[in-house]
Amino acid sequence: MRNLQLSLNQTQKIRLQTALEKLESLSSKSNANSTLTVADSIPIYEEGILKGHGTSDRKGELVATVCGVVERINKLIYVRSLRSRFKPETGDIVIGRVIEVAQKRWKLEINFTQDATLMLSSMNLPDGIQRRRTAMDELNMRSIFTENDLVCAEVRSSHNDGSLQLQARNQKYGKLEKGQLLTVEPYLVKRRKQHFHHLEQYGIDLIIGCNGFIWVGEHVEVRDIMVLDQANDSEQQIGNSDRSSMDVDGQDGTFTPLETRQNICRIANAVRVLSALGFSITMEVILETVNLSNTMNLDIHEMLGSEFYVLVAESEAERRSSLTKRKR
Amino acid sequence: MEYVSPEGLRLDGRRPTEMRQLRAEIGAVSKADGSAVFEMGNTKVIAAVYGPREVQNRSQQINDQALVRCEYSMANFSTGDRVRKPKGDRRSIEISLVIRQTMEACIMTHLMPRSQIDIFVQVLQADGVSSYSCVSLSCSLPLIDHPHFMNYPKNNQSCGGMEGADYVNRTRSACINAATLALADAGIPMHDLATSCSAGYLNSTPLLDLNYIEDSAGGADVTVGILPTLDKVTLLQMDAKLPTNIFEDVMQLATEGCKAIANYIREVLVENTKQLEYRRGS
Known part of the structure; x- marks a missing residue:
């Protein structure tokens, strides 16, 4: 369990907890029990598979070599590891x-x-x-x-x-x-x-x-x-x-100019908050976070306070649930 | 001295086949590629993994596999008596080597050629005199039983400076477990999760996961490191001597302990991965 190093008061703790639980419930439908750790065996449903990154063959059994999520693309099976160094692809x-x-x-x-x-x-x-x-x-x-x-x-x-x-x-x-x-x-x-x-x-x-x-x-x-x-x-x-x-x-x-410097800091702090919470970082999410801080009338330094972390987590949960609703 | 009471309880209230409390936390060092804190009872170890990264010393570079390095240290405040220990004394070099060899056996080094993986392990708290003094007093043991006052004999080969050796040996298994967790957190491909646990033999009973008092009693102490799903032994160390049939029992017990630790580590890792995945979203 990766803990945030924040001092939250009781209500903030509960709000963060509910927001994270909401995020969990949103994602758990799509990938139930596909997370693996090292040396877990990967179930194979068909013949003639291709083993990709993060897998290895052990006496006819396919096992994971990293912690991550199993991905199946046609016959290719690989484990997408989460925390690891950059894996480059041409054109990145x-x-x-x-x-x-x-x-x-x-x-x-x-x-x-x-x-x-x-x-x-x-x-x-x-x-x-x-x-x-x-x-x-x-x-x-x-x-x-x-x-x-x-x-x-x-x-x-x-x-x-x-x-x-x-x-x-x-x-x-x-x-x-x-x-x-x-x-x-x-x-x-x-x-x-x-x-x-x-x-x-x-x-x-x-x-x-x-x-x-x-x-x-x-x-x-x-x-x-x-x-x-x-x-x-x-x-x-x-x-x-x-x-x-x-x-x-x-x-x-x-x-x-000072204003640009402030904008740089504001956007940088938005990225810091998002990465500390472990949310995926795209331009849209960064802008949304910046807008949130602007509408809340928060100073730049207040963006790193625990209250803003909770707010970002809540708005992210809101955003993702509205996205899934739209899909249906 | 009686280490197992007639009711079958040990000094700290455990059963002979019971382990000390385990606690693991992933992500303790923010700048590291992978890190973990591992606690076994009163022993607390922090491990950080950096890499795979560019080899710092070009002459050490290996062209077809990764270079694994390990550094073990004990924090000055980790033991009861605060003594300044010189860095790189022989015991910590030895245990660094032990950890390095155990980890190298399970890392798939051939996948990361010309790179280097650094493992830093530091003991934050060693189970010992200071941490146990309160426990033994609260157990209302007579003060004379306190390890500090006891003149315990130990059939150890290396008699000089035994105190230091005890601390180092006692933290061995916790160090290996912490290093495994940190490596898994760093996303380094491994064959298996290497885990380690110790067992001893006192009062003609095999005891799992010795604490400080039991370890100082002078009985045999067997530390086993295994790759649990491959069923392979990567580490086996024993102080003192044991008859073969008893040794087998003790080692069996330690192996069971390793497997229990492996299950716990697995749970922690799965929980961590799940959390990272759902937070990231699709």
Whole structure:
């Protein structure tokens, strides 16, 4: 049992309990007794099954190797584990932190079993032309990303030895600045068509990475930031990208206004509450939570108080029950 | 001294085949990939699992399987006498090795090549003098029976610094159980849930899950670790000597204990998984 570390008073406890029970009753109809633990045997109803992830064969019997939920798709049987590290699929949008700048590549921490590699050759170079990467480009790698930078990229391929290749061949990928990074459990993020969201009413970019890293930052127009960087870099010395980016701020006169900062914090806190409660995180749910906090006239810091957790749990129960009603 | 009363009750009121109270909690460390607190009576152990993650020391990387590392430590406040223990003394290295080998046997390491799994186990509370002094006094035992005053002999091979060994050995099984739970919570694929339990032999009775006083009595102490559904032994340690026929009985008892613990761990895990799943929604 995973307990929330909250100090709830008696009524709040009961309200949270009822909300969670409601959620349980809503989901229990669809998947009764399909949760398994390690070494539980999986019932097989037909011949010629394919065993997928999280299963293993033991003397003709199919057993689970992880805790999770059994999924059956035609003949394929696999166990979908809940709490585990990110399992990448080609095309996933991920956010990572640069750990190391190595030869022709960056090493990114993306909550995977190994560090992912982003090759210099699978990056869009600032000038935007397709050409061979020269030794000069390699020397200038730190002007694009340095250690501890946050980078948004796409999974290109994963190899047999477990290593993972990323690519960033688009203007929407690249360095993330002026915002907050939140880490949630990867199982809470579903693969969608859209992972980049521009919330116009708040002036904010929301990137929900498949690896459970969520970026909430000030909205930036998709423009060639790197061209600007490069222009600055060519004027100054290479390697002080921090200063150059600060200069960009100064020149444009763009600093993050207070209101945007508050919006970032509000959305970030909504994500924090949702992930602490273990609710799946989508753009709609995040916005609903933010709206709830706005209608309740709560301050940003009050969103992390126990009362708001209970309110979010109740509204989530309400939302899901209305969804199931609509289906019928 | 009488460890089993004529009515068939032990010093703390248990039957010979009764275990201490178990309690398990998953998710005690928020930043870890998996974590658990496991309590067996007065022994309380916390375990945290990090990984599978990038190997920190490149030279240790294994190309076709995961590297499993384990670190065992005892909190300074875990025992009655608060002594500063040097990190990495021989006993904790030994028990780290024991836990590592037991866990490595059940993790499917070949599925996570070139990665590393770290298991950190810390004893928060060791069943011992301080925690039992109140119990034995409340049982109105004469003060002279208090372990602190007793000059108990023990047929242990390693006689030097026995006090430390006792604490470490007593927490062995709780550590393995906590590590198993934490690994399962981290979603690491395993062949089976390794569980461990100890049993002893006192007053010509096999006793399950010895507590501090019984353990200090100098009888044999058998710690067994098994993979319950595979019916395989991964750990077997014994202090002192026992005749073979008695040993078999004691080991049988410890194995039963392991299975009971496995059932409990299974319940906790299923409950946890169900909760995560329904909270997440579809």
